[in-house]
Amino acid sequence: MRFLIAEDDFATRRLMQKYLSDYGNCDIAVNGIEAVEAFRLSLDEFNPYDLIYLDIMMSRMDGSKALQEIRKIELERNIEYSNYVKVIITTACEDSKNIIGSFREGCEAYLVKPIDRKKLIREMAKLGLIVLFN
Numbered sequence: 826m827r828f829l830i831a832e833d834d835f836a837t838r839r840l841m842q843k844y845l846s847d848y849g850n851c852d853i854a855v856n857g858i859e860a861v862e863a864f865r866l867s868l869d870e871f872n873p874y875d876l877i878y879l880d881i882m883m884s885r886m887d888g889s890k891a892l893q894e895i896r897k898i899e900l901e902r903n904i905e906y907s908n909y910v911k912v913i914i915t916t917a918c919e920d921s922k923n924i925i926g927s928f929r930e931g932c933e934a935y936l937v938k939p940i941d942r943k944k945l946i947r948e949m950a951k952l953g954l955i956v957l958f959n
């Protein structure tokens with residue numbers, strides 16, 4: 826599996842990378858601009874991501890804007906909806922406006938920080954990316 830972790834906090838990033846490396850390879854972006862760039866590159870190289878973890882609060886370009894850009898690129902490139910990259914928003918803010926906004930922009934799931942291994946794995950299972958045997 827191929828992951829992109831877009832996260833501006835070093836400690837969170839490192840933790841997520843550690844947990845996810847059991848399931849595949851992780852690329853890292855430290856802001857929204859890099860996240861969009863990484864996504865575009867993955868398409869150009871015919872090596873798309875299976876899952877993007879996208880932090881909302883990031884410098885230069887936030888996660889909401891990055892998600893909009895990613896969906897725009899998919900639309901422009903005539904990618905079939907069923908092949909759209911799965912996006913899980915990660916954020917510290919649990920307010921409903923934020924959550925509803927993220928779903929409207931096209932994310933599949935929403936994780937409230939602090940992130941732990943259980944949360945990460947449970948969401949991947951919910952999206953059908955992995956199967957849990959317990």
Ligand SMILES: [Mg+2]
Binds near residue numbers: 833834880883
């Ligand atoms: Mg952040």
